[in-house]
Amino acid sequence: MEDLTILFGFLAIVALLMVLSAVRWARSGAARALIVLLFALMLPAAYAAPAALLGKAKPVTLEWLNTKVAEATVLSATMVENEAIYVTLMWEQAPNLYSLPWDRRMAEQLQNAMREAERNGTRPMMRLPFERSWDDREPRFYAQPQPKMPDKPYDNQPGRNAPGGGGGGFEFQHPGQPT
Numbered sequence: 001m002e003d004l005t006i007l008f009g010f011l012a013i014v015a016l017l018m019v020l021s022a023v024r025w026a027r028s029g030a031a032r033a034l035i036v037l038l039f040a041l042m043l044p045a046a047y048a049a050p051a052a053l054l055g056k057a058k059p060v061t062l063e064w065l066n067t068k069v070a071e072a073t074v075l076s077a078t079m080v081e082n083e084a085i086y087v088t089l090m091w092e093q094a095p096n097l098y099s100l101p102w103d104r105r106m107a108e109q110l111q112n113a114m115r116e117a118e119r120n121g122t123r124p125m126m127r128l129p130f131e132r133s134w135d136d137r138e139p140r141f142y143a144q145p146q147p148k149m150p151d152k153p154y155d156n157q158p159g160r161n162a163p164g165g166g167g168g169g170f171e172f173q174h175p176g177q178p179t
Contacts, residue, residue, distance in 0.1 A: 004050045011046055015039060057086050057099035063130045074124040074141065077114065079107045089129055098129070109141040117143035
């Protein structure tokens with residue numbers, strides 16, 4: 001929302017400069033009143049229009065500011081066949097809702113990545129979400145690999161795990177076997 005406020009301020013200043021120049025050059029009082037009235041009607045419309053779009057999916061083709069994002073985490077996805085693939089992506093900042101054009105292969109990639117990520121206990125990822133390329137050799141959606149298990153606390157010094165060895169390690173003794 002902060003970006004919209006800055007953008008709106010810039011738009012309001014440019015529009016005000018245009019209105020001042022138009023009012024200066026207008027000859028009749030009715031033309032000047034009409035110009036000021038149109039400016040007064042434009043300001044609330046210019047502020048409300050982008051605010052109304054905040055909850056709607058933005059087409060990835062309209063993303064101009066974050067085109068250098070290498071990969072993004074897919075927080076959620078909804079596929080509407082023959083219409084669009086809606087994904088909530090997150091990278092370094094707040095999540096954003098985007099719509100991708102419908103592509104059956106991409107929808108299958110996303111579904112497979114989501115299943116694999118659920119099995120691994122990780123999240124699905126998307127490579128180059130805003131790249132405009134026809135190269136589809138490498139899948140755009142993938143699951144993060146399963147996280148590495150923590151290392152076991154082995155004590156590699158000989159004799160430390162032996163009885164009476166003074167080590168802090170444990171030695172397995174089968175139940176029912178004499179020690």
